[in-house]
Amino acid sequence: MMAHSEQTKPFIPFKFPEAAALGVPDQYGNKQGQKIPKETIYQQANPTHAVKQLFVNQVDHITWRYKLSADTLNVAASEDVHEIQVFDIHLKADCDALDRQVLETLDKAIPSNIFFRIINANERQPKLQCAMAYKRVNKRDTDVMVVQDYFSSEWATLPVVKSVTEATQKLPVVLNMAGFYTELLRSLLPVPARSGERIDEQLSRISELSALHGKLTQLQDKQRKEKQFNRKVEMNRQINQLKQQIRSLQDI
Known part of the structure; x- marks a missing residue:
């Protein structure tokens, strides 16, 4: 792809x-x-x-x-x-x-x-x-x-x-x-380049973002199937962490 x-x-x-x-x-x-x-x-x-x-x-x-x-x-x-x-x-x-x-x-x-x-x-x-x-x-x-x-x-x-x-x-x-x-x-x-960012640094950031998006999708799918409330809460905390990491990598 x-x-x-x-x-x-x-x-x-x-x-x-x-x-x-x-x-x-x-x-x-x-x-x-x-x-x-x-x-x-x-x-x-x-x-x-x-x-x-x-x-x-x-x-x-x-x-x-x-x-x-x-x-x-x-x-x-x-x-x-x-x-x-x-x-x-x-x-x-x-x-x-x-x-x-x-x-x-x-x-x-x-x-x-x-x-x-x-x-x-x-x-x-x-x-x-x-x-x-x-x-x-x-x-x-x-x-x-x-x-x-x-x-x-x-x-x-x-x-x-x-x-x-x-x-x-x-x-x-x-x-x-x-x-x-x-x-x-x-x-x-x-994802646009940051000020002064080299092309290899930008590509590395895009690769990291792609991996995080993959983890997020996996975790969200897992959370939807989870029956235990405590596990759902923990997964929600992890989901919010991943979203924060994604936001920080997307910031220009």
Whole structure:
């Protein structure tokens, strides 16, 4: 499962610069990206038969749309983040959601960071969901990327599926590629960053919050089934403690 953003206002996708667009220009001069054959992904990632079946059942096609770099974004380079790829994943007609294992396979096949745009054109109005993993270089083996949690936006309604850049927001103002990666990931996180908080600290806080929410749900279910009054009172005390811990971690 991917963690979803719990934003109070609707998610607005980013508009990426044309300088970073890939593919051959169409009659209007717009580049529509490069299609990536599924076989190419299989060769790079060597997925199991079950994962291949997910690609077959869920993915219509994958397009590599943008290559975001220091040059195309006009920002300083970063040692940890050289490039960020933007992949559009078009879902099949009978599929409404993408399995996380599909994203993991793509992240395994591609060594750089990937910002995914998942497009569902099954309804009257096409929808877009953005997703990204916290992906970092392995400290022991710098040629290997470590993929951690995935985060995703809510589904945003698109006017036209062919025009993902409509109804978009400008990119965040940053100094370098690492800062840009952080802001892209933060746009999908369920809890806003605190002042001066590093991305790893924010992710650690989100992980702790997730664990506490799980404990709270478990305890509340247990309390509802409990018959003894004294046990119910004790559980209520523990529930209030957990709620307080959650509140303190959510405070900005």
